[in-house]
Amino acid sequence: MDQEIHEECGVMGIYDTKGNDVAASIYYGLFALQHRGQESSGIAVSDTRGPVGSYSVHKGMGLVNEVFDAENLGKLKGNIGVGHVRYSTTGASIPQNVQPLVLNYVKGTLMLAHNGNLVNARELRTQMEYTGGIFHTTIDTEVIAYLIARERLTSPTAEEAVKEAMKKLKGAYSLVIASPRKLIGARDPFGFRPLVIGKREDAYVLASETCALDAIDAEFVRDVLPGEIVMLDENGIQSDREMCKENAARCIFEYIYFARPDSYVDGISVYKSRITAGRILAQMHPVDADIVVGVPDSGNVAAMGFAEESGVPYGVAFIKNSYVGRTFIKPGQQARESSVKIKLNVLKEVVRGKRVVMVDDSIVRGTTSERIVRMLKNAGAKEVHVRISSPPFLYPCYYGTDVPSCDQLIAYNNTVNEICSMIGADSLGYLDGKRLQELTEGDCNYCDACFSGNYPVAPPEGDIRGSYEK
Amino acid sequence: MDQEIHEECGVMGIYDTKGNDVAASIYYGLFALQHRGQESSGIAVSDTRGPVGSYSVHKGMGLVNEVFDAENLGKLKGNIGVGHVRYSTTGASIPQNVQPLVLNYVKGTLMLAHNGNLVNARELRTQMEYTGGIFHTTIDTEVIAYLIARERLTSPTAEEAVKEAMKKLKGAYSLVIASPRKLIGARDPFGFRPLVIGKREDAYVLASETCALDAIDAEFVRDVLPGEIVMLDENGIQSDREMCKENAARCIFEYIYFARPDSYVDGISVYKSRITAGRILAQMHPVDADIVVGVPDSGNVAAMGFAEESGVPYGVAFIKNSYVGRTFIKPGQQARESSVKIKLNVLKEVVRGKRVVMVDDSIVRGTTSERIVRMLKNAGAKEVHVRISSPPFLYPCYYGTDVPSCDQLIAYNNTVNEICSMIGADSLGYLDGKRLQELTEGDCNYCDACFSGNYPVAPPEGDIRGSYEK
């Protein structure tokens, strides 16, 4: 809904070592990653067999199917390329900030797509300005590009330059880089954001999620490890793990909400994680009820898990209007015509006279939850028991999502009972933070800072969001 | 998917008797009706207290959120208006055919939105041309407008003119008409297409489905009866039922597929109809299986009905990519990148190693079904049993949908066994046509011509689709 938490970006890269054009496949892949960013889209390609420094790029504000058409896609000729979908968390939502970034540096063209958020972008940028750097954008991706370009002067290879740059970067980044003759993937040592390797015949693929591999019929090879740099070319996959650390800190909220349920993140099925979350909720917050329903689309799988565990039948209570897009305008001032109402409608037949368990992934400010509970009650639900498949949001995120500052988080200033009353529910249960590790099958290398305040990397002094514009 | 059957149109009309602007509410309502037509959208308004003959209109090719923005919607000032979303079945998909039609006639401005398809449009049009008529469009709505304008010369009121016109019209039509000072709704005597009356404070509403009433918080008053003309103004609702017949023939496929499950069509819950369809399938085509899944979105409810009746657990096996819109292009020639693949992905965790019952609403040509069955098998499904919540399509529709001619219908030339083998399923079961009446709770006043060939109104000689263009 309008108060959703957003992932910053989705990234994609393909290198077809036999020379076939890759733009169409990147385009398909970006569709599969569109849930990770809806503000802008872009694809850049070049030809590994052509002259160094030539490339084609098309990018713009909007969804993949708004930015690309047969004409502009047809002009993107080349067998190596990167693509990007973006929701802006740092850097204003302006045309010059749209990714991928395409730059010329000492070795030719450098095309970058970045998912994540640096916590030391401001310091790095200032350092570069004090050594003569100029910046066309306000996104930290340009800082990364600069670092790589400078390190490349003294590094024997592009991947070495990436590694040297990584030694200076702090924060979250999953990078896909097309250097003139190879495709490079890199993931920060904590592995905040996902990145996977795929293969299709003679083409290597990097993508944020496995669902993008499915979309282009590529097979999943493996995840890029936290801290790993992979270099893909006609010699296959090469790996540099010097930057890998013992303890990673993968974003747990990818499992709960960001990633698509048909994706596997770091080897774990997102679908299964959500089933597990629902089961835990049923164990910890059981309730006598007639039906379990999910708030579409992200609450559905956890609702099924709750149903399986509790024996309360699963049902579908909401019709979601998928035509209400990014450009939906609100012409009327009449409160009754809320955007929640336009996007969701209740199936009265399903809930009338029933005790309903309503499962959602999170509560941010609480207003959307309040409206949905009210819709259920207006439709005749006798009771509405809200179950949230994550712990309460208590702290902002600095690693590439827009979980906001504390004062905007309902859970920061209110007890669970207070929230329950504020949203009009008959009961409210959150997932217990202690059981989060069950979502990752016992692996504790995850980041839950937004719930626990345990920041793996120290946040910048002051929130960095949009600070370059000021 | 790409071989879906399409409804022709969705219509909407509002008259706010206290003088408030209605365009914003029509805009919201059209969002709720968008599933009935995605090719073009339009809104026309006028002011019942202003000079006769003045109006504002905006319409164009595309979805509601592509055609309307804050600027053009802001210019639509007026307290009476009609809106339309369209998928073209008759009349080419060209700008001049976009509805609503706005005309000036002897009494001022006439604004029409039409859902349905006449079977005698060609004859009527020829008659009018032979009495000096000129036509700007190739849609039968213009024929209806002409008839009304001509009848208005000798009829004391607009609604009388509509009635006289109806005496000449044959086929399917649900009409919403804004005459300078009142809103008129009319439904053909067979009631092929739905039309409902709503009310919100001092405003009267007409819409194709009740979900549009929900979207604007209007309350449902009642369905317009087959053959009824309703006239809505500051004096309330007036009705003329002279054209009503004993036996109506409402489109049964509205319940199975076209209408949104949260709508009530002629008093019957679409959701419940589909649950019933699923239950019947489970009774007639039972199968030993591990999971029942629906093909999104239309197969989901029937799948739940099947699960309820059979006891086989319900599951969600597909992730649908809702970003793949109307303007999706297919840049690649590689067969592997089918549009089915881009739109749907299978949750491998759900189906792997399982015997799957896959419920869909219909099979047209069979190619989409074949691809989906294959996707399930590739994801590890051990068996795939296809259950279709309608009887086999055997005949084309002439009443406002695009069920095509016989030679394009897989069931026309193949037995059920043959189809089962063609789509690669382990078993295949259709809904028995004899039990269709259970979907309407025993009311037999429905049209099932596409299954039975029993046409309530004789089809035109030769298929009328697009014939004006030729």
Added chain:
Amino acid sequence: MDQEIHEECGVMGIYDTKGNDVAASIYYGLFALQHRGQESSGIAVSDTRGPVGSYSVHKGMGLVNEVFDAENLGKLKGNIGVGHVRYSTTGASIPQNVQPLVLNYVKGTLMLAHNGNLVNARELRTQMEYTGGIFHTTIDTEVIAYLIARERLTSPTAEEAVKEAMKKLKGAYSLVIASPRKLIGARDPFGFRPLVIGKREDAYVLASETCALDAIDAEFVRDVLPGEIVMLDENGIQSDREMCKENAARCIFEYIYFARPDSYVDGISVYKSRITAGRILAQMHPVDADIVVGVPDSGNVAAMGFAEESGVPYGVAFIKNSYVGRTFIKPGQQARESSVKIKLNVLKEVVRGKRVVMVDDSIVRGTTSERIVRMLKNAGAKEVHVRISSPPFLYPCYYGTDVPSCDQLIAYNNTVNEICSMIGADSLGYLDGKRLQELTEGDCNYCDACFSGNYPVAPPEGDIRGSYEK
């Protein structure tokens, strides 16, 4: 300038009897006629050898090079077609009013392009509405189309129908009509607006001016006579002169301002007419001066005539900025940045210290003239003597131009001396209305109603402009 008088329209039609596509040539021709209308453009074509009733049309708001591009022009396939450029005098400037009109009537497709203005459009329209007519537009072209369609029912041929329609039409009209199998041109009996016939190999051409023939390398055949109907097809040119009258009334202002100087209107060189006008001014309003300059572009030729007759040297004093187009916006409120200033600049070197004769075609409200005189004086001109190559505007035009109502005409309420003083000139001289016939080489069959008030056709009661919208 911003107070220019505008011609209503330019029309074009081509029929290639050997079957070649004509859209490209119409496109070129419309460029040559663009000075006659800059608000909208359109081309409609069909194929005389294809099925009756099929056609292609593209039209839109804007200049020819804004409305057409390679893609939409490439889709206009057909060997007969009409084109139109428009400046709206009647009918609001809205999309549905853009010409050419394309209609289907009893005999197939009727494509019309119209230049002119009926004085009885309102009465005719009302009559048609009272016999069941419906109107999609507010332009009188639709009235003409209706009349033709109705007459066609009882007329043996399309050209007969046109003639019968003409018997009912009052006012100004030059029509180009593509009936399914022939191209028809017609001109009102007074011949207010021009229309010429051309030929290029096997193609016949109709156009508002000969400059459009030059643009496509067609040769000039002859003018369509006032009152004449011509029918062009593979049998050549056929003519019906039954409606011709003894005394025509061609618009004299075509020679003075509307037509391009490289055109010949009714056999007379526009260039020579303007030279003559300048000569007459020099004879009647001589002045001791150092240089004669024209206000671009329309005053230039008359200025040369003045120079030739008077012996005062001709010079160019103004640079016109041809990039300031239709969509020029005035973001600043500062009076100093007048649009006159943006469009014109003075060559100081030319006028500094000189006594200047400034020749322009007309004065409407006087404000533009005042600004230009001031610009000359600011640039150092010692004296500015204004000479106007037409008599004073005293009456509005009802025949297809926008000479406005009396209260907006500076000459209606002021003497020449008063105007001279209002515009800051040192002297002012108008062309004497008695000598207008010298512009047409002695032929008195012209309309000078805007100067004399002698209306060949009685104006409608009340100004008809835009009255359908009210």
Added chain:
Amino acid sequence: MDQEIHEECGVMGIYDTKGNDVAASIYYGLFALQHRGQESSGIAVSDTRGPVGSYSVHKGMGLVNEVFDAENLGKLKGNIGVGHVRYSTTGASIPQNVQPLVLNYVKGTLMLAHNGNLVNARELRTQMEYTGGIFHTTIDTEVIAYLIARERLTSPTAEEAVKEAMKKLKGAYSLVIASPRKLIGARDPFGFRPLVIGKREDAYVLASETCALDAIDAEFVRDVLPGEIVMLDENGIQSDREMCKENAARCIFEYIYFARPDSYVDGISVYKSRITAGRILAQMHPVDADIVVGVPDSGNVAAMGFAEESGVPYGVAFIKNSYVGRTFIKPGQQARESSVKIKLNVLKEVVRGKRVVMVDDSIVRGTTSERIVRMLKNAGAKEVHVRISSPPFLYPCYYGTDVPSCDQLIAYNNTVNEICSMIGADSLGYLDGKRLQELTEGDCNYCDACFSGNYPVAPPEGDIRGSYEK
């Protein structure tokens, strides 16, 4: 025509020291400079009293009136800004190359507009890449920006940094730079391209030509000297002339063709220069003739000079169609419909039976001249004597225009007699290179390398045009 020689760019900058918005005035000024570049346009502004680093920019492909509308212009708030119109000579015609460039560097925002062309851009760029520079564009303006940013680290002021940068730049550049708190203008030591200072109340203005000052009612203060840096702020105009040289080399072709005739370039009236050129032609290549005509628009003034000197009467022989713009397409393959024909038409009345002197500014490949001569003869001219107001083009230009390489210049491989015959003229005379200095009133500080091969600055090895893209 389609073979015109193009100037690279026009630049504009305003700083209103009282805080008024400047975007509207820059917009007006760019209209006046549009003849210097029609491919792209842009305006960037910031507020000297606001936070350092904030700015607004809008730019795009197309003419000023295509790129700007009321909405985007209204968003450009700020009292200091720069504007640019561009025709690409170096750097591909792609969106990222559109100027002005807006960068953030150590001192905040740097906004640059550049007219000219460096000959050592490639070396400088390589040097910067070898010290860690990254490039977003392929235009040399980015190289200049980088140099300034780097020099700023060790320079006390922005203007000092500009001076240090200039010590490394070779070639042609007229720069307008908005540093956070001041407006800076700089011109290369040879002064290849013009740059003037203007003032309007409390606002300082920099512009390529004085016609832009006229357009906004600013008064001309003086030219920026070759090699001079001017710094404009609330303290007035400050100047640094350390880089000035004894001998400048202003582009002589600015007088002959590029600049608008109402401009003064380095103190000399362009209008008078062209009159002089025409007079010299009449002296050196006299001919018995009936009329002298100019090829519009650039040949007109020289034609008047020829007429004055020779006594042969001046006339206007061509009508230029100013609606044929940048986006004119050529849909037809028929040779007869040449674009010359669409843009120009001959006034037959003027040339029929006459011996015509046709004056043009230059001949590049000769095909356009050949077509125009043919048009005159087809219109009845008895003789056509071509006079060119510049010497023959023999060498390419490296200083900001697109005079092409030798093999594309008709004069490089053909004698004057041969050219005369190739273009079908009865005689042909060029301006003698020895008399060029008369155009600048005796000042020999001009560059005539395209005629003489005397390059004031050594050209790069190999033509630099577009080389970054390769």
